[in-house]
Amino acid sequence: MTRKSSAKPLLRASMMARISAAALVAAGLSGCMQGTPFPFNPSTSGIVPGRPGTTAQTSQIIAGLSGRVSALPASGPYAQVAHSVLVDAKGSAKAELRVARLSAQAKSKNWLPQVGPSLSLTSLGELAARILVEQVLWDNGTKRAERDYAAADVEVAAASLSAEMNDTVAEGLKAYITARKAAEQAAVAERSAARIGEYDHIMRQRVEGGLSDGSEARVLAQKLAEIRATAQADRDASATAMAQLQAMTAKPVEAISGLSDLALPDALPDALGVAKAQAEAGRIAAEAKMARAGHLPKLAAQASTGKGGPDIGLTLGVEQMLGFGTADTLAALEASNEAAKARIDKARQDDAQEVASLRAKLSALEAKAARDGAVVAQSGASLEMFTEQYRMGRRTLMELVSQYESYAQMARAQAGLKYDIALIKLEIARQHGILVDGSSI
Numbered sequence: 001m002t003r004k005s006s007a008k009p010l011l012r013a014s015m016m017a018r019i020s021a022a023a024l025v026a027a028g029l030s031g032c033m034q035g036t037p038f039p040f041n042p043s044t045s046g047i048v049p050g051r052p053g054t055t056a057q058t059s060q061i062i063a064g065l066s067g068r069v070s071a072l073p074a075s076g077p078y079a080q081v082a083h084s085v086l087v088d089a090k091g092s093a094k095a096e097l098r099v100a101r102l103s104a105q106a107k108s109k110n111w112l113p114q115v116g117p118s119l120s121l122t123s124l125g126e127l128a129a130r131i132l133v134e135q136v137l138w139d140n141g142t143k144r145a146e147r148d149y150a151a152a153d154v155e156v157a158a159a160s161l162s163a164e165m166n167d168t169v170a171e172g173l174k175a176y177i178t179a180r181k182a183a184e185q186a187a188v189a190e191r192s193a194a195r196i197g198e199y200d201h202i203m204r205q206r207v208e209g210g211l212s213d214g215s216e217a218r219v220l221a222q223k224l225a226e227i228r229a230t231a232q233a234d235r236d237a238s239a240t241a242m243a244q245l246q247a248m249t250a251k252p253v254e255a256i257s258g259l260s261d262l263a264l265p266d267a268l269p270d271a272l273g274v275a276k277a278q279a280e281a282g283r284i285a286a287e288a289k290m291a292r293a294g295h296l297p298k299l300a301a302q303a304s305t306g307k308g309g310p311d312i313g314l315t316l317g318v319e320q321m322l323g324f325g326t327a328d329t330l331a332a333l334e335a336s337n338e339a340a341k342a343r344i345d346k347a348r349q350d351d352a353q354e355v356a357s358l359r360a361k362l363s364a365l366e367a368k369a370a371r372d373g374a375v376v377a378q379s380g381a382s383l384e385m386f387t388e389q390y391r392m393g394r395r396t397l398m399e400l401v402s403q404y405e406s407y408a409q410m411a412r413a414q415a416g417l418k419y420d421i422a423l424i425k426l427e428i429a430r431q432h433g434i435l436v437d438g439s440s441i
Helices: 002-035 061-067 077-087 093-107 142-208 212-246 272-293 326-393 397-431
Strands: 113-123 129-139 298-306 311-317
Touching: 002 397, 061 272, 077 129, 077 142, 077 397, 093 142, 212 397, 272 326, 311 326, 326 397
Parallel strands: none
Antiparallel strands: 113 129, 129 298, 298 311
């Protein structure tokens, strides 16, 4: 028992010594290749990495995303809603970004020697096990392309996370704004129903007194039913939107009220769709480099140890064999890069068109809100005059009802315009990723 137990540590120590010796030999052989006419120096061949492009300090795309400042006010109903929905957000983009970062960290060490077992069949038909250490000396950029691909994968995940968080805030704010719009329109409709109800009471008294026939009473009752149905529909729409918002957060949202001012910057940052297209283009370019390098020679130093002593040597080969379709394969790789660049241009063009359309709608709604506000005020003054004429007997009750009905419809529509304006501003901010501070993502 004592001999066996003492032999195991010696065996492990011997194995570790062999592995260390093989690694030193491979590293030394890598250093000896610096004087050759080929670019075998890892620092010049792209094998040894610089800082991985997975942070705001090393990636322009991530720096652009993290540098975005939220257009939402620091306090108020918008800030309350945004904070509530973000705290309870259930998206998967954050986990995907963590996976991509860990993968990039792993790939950042791909230039170091690799160690693994090697099994071979001897001429006597026996299996020989050895420990193999390999150090890539020259790979035509494969290792660098692998790191670039992993870094671009992080950039894609970062763009997806930014889009997901902005979409979450936009969804919550859209539900809130929709609820407030419906609630205010319901209040206008309820006031109108109360006024029409007064007219209906007067009409019923006139019918009972024989001053009016039943046809006018039926028409007025129908108008009252319609305005009450409109008020109820607005209340239902408000309750539905608030229920949707409440489903997004565990915090109570019933007490939140009011409307904040969403001030858009004069110069908008690139749309998140453009940033993601740029990140995907970088990933496609790195993938193309890896595929191209797979058709080119790779030189590596190998050292193995096991039974029979250490073995040192060089290996030269290609990962992908050449064939009749190799030229077309390489041409397809170049075409994929061009297609990725075209997608970036298309994303920019689509964003410019969408922003131009939204800004045109925004300007039209703002002008309509100012114009309709003046019209509603004038209609209100005219209605007061019309009411006085009715009291003096110069206007009939049905004429007054018709006048008030037109005023009520304009007032209800005008009450919703500011919320329509807020929704357009919200959409512009969502597309450009300025609903959440980039530094907090």
